[in-house]
C-alpha cells in the first residue's frame with residue numbers, strides 16, 4: 642500500500658486525480674510552454690507558415706522520455722491551428738480497419754494524434770504511410786479471395802505522432818514526418834519556472850528556495866515537478882503553515898524518498914541492482930529488469946534515459962554498466978577498472994547508443 646503510493650508519486654505516468662490536475666496545469670499555447678526553446682521556435686515557424694498558406698501543417702513527430710510534454714504539444718498544435726484534435730494511440734490500433742475508420746471520419750485540417758505510435762500494428766502502419774503521403778487509404782471490403790480494396794480519399798490532415806522510443810519507428814514511417822521534435826530533459830531553471838507557474842495556478846504560496854528545491858529534484862521532468870509540488874503542498878498544509886519553503890520542501894521530499902539528485906525508488910533500485918547484484922555490469926536489460934521486478938519497457942523507457950543522461954549508467958554492446966558516479970551515489974567505492982578487462986567500456990561515450998540485445 643505504502644509502497645504503491647510511493648511508486649505512484651515518482652512514476653512519470655499520470656493516473657487518476659493527477660490526470661485532472663495535470664490537465665489544469667498544461668500549457669494551452671506555445672507562448673505558455675516553458676523551456677524547450679528550440680522545439681518551440683521550430684514548431685512555431687511550421688505552424689505559422691501553414692497558417693499563412695491556409696494549409697494543414699506537415700506531420701509532426703514528437704519523441705522523448707515520459708512527462709516532458711509530448712501530449713501537451715500535440716494539444717497545442719491543434720489549439721494553435723484552431724483545429725479539432727482526434728486522439729488515439731498505437732496500442733488501440735490493432736487492425737488497419739481501426740485506423741481506416743478514424744481517418745475516414747476526419748475533416749480537412751484536423752489534427753490526428755497517435756500516442757505511442759511505435760506500438761501500432763504493422764498493417765496499420767502501412768496504411769498510415771499511404772494516408773500520410775497521398776491522403777488516401779485502401780479500405781478492404783469482404784474476406785478471402787473475394788476481398789476488394791476500395792480506395793478512399795481523405796482530406797489533408799496533420800498527423801502528430803508521439804513516442805518514447807523514436808528508435809523503434811520503422812524508417813519509412815519516420816521519414817514521412819515533415820518535422821521531428823526531440824524533447825530532452827529540462828534544465829533546473831526551466832523546472833523552477835514550471836513549479837512557480839503551477840504553484841500560481843494552484844494558488845499556493847511558494848518561496849524561491851521552495852521552488853528551487855522542488856525543481857532540482859524533479860528528474861528534469863515537468864510532470865514530476867508538478868507532482869512533487871502537490872505532495873509538498875500536502876506536507877505544508879498538514880505539517881507546516883501552508884507556505885512551501887525550502888525547509889518544508891526538503892522535509893517533504895525526503896519523506897517521499899526523492900533524493901537530492903531527483904533519483905526515485907526505481908532509479909535507485911536499478912543502479913543498486915547493477916552495482917550490488919551484478920558487480921557493476923555489464924548485464925543485459927532483460928536480466929536487470931527481472932532483478933528490480935519491473936517490466937523491461939519500464940526500465941528502458943522510464944528509468945534508463947535519466948540515468949544515462951546523468952552519467953550513472955552506460956549502454957555497451959555487452960550490457961548495461963554502472964559508472965563510478967553510480968557507485969558513489971550509493972555511497973560505495975567503485976571497483977578498480979582492469980585495463981585488460983571489459984570494464985574499460987564504461988568510459989566509451991561513443992558506445993552509449995549500442996544495445997546488447
Ligand SMILES: Nc1ncnc2c1ncn2[C@@H]1O[C@H](COP(=O)(O)OP(=O)(O)OP(=O)(O)O)[C@@H](O)[C@H]1O
Nearest residue numbers: 663666667674675707708709710711712713863864
Ligand atoms: N514545457 C512545459 N511547460 C510547462 N508545463 C509542462 C511542459 N511540458 C509538460 N508540462 C506539464 O507536464 C505534464 C506532462 O506533460 P505531457 O502529458 O505532455 O507529457 P508526455 O510527454 O505526453 O508524457 P507521456 O510520454 O507519459 O505521455 C503536463 O500536464 C504539463 O502540465
Ligand SMILES: [Mg+2]
Nearest residue numbers: 711712713756
Ligand atoms: Mg503523453
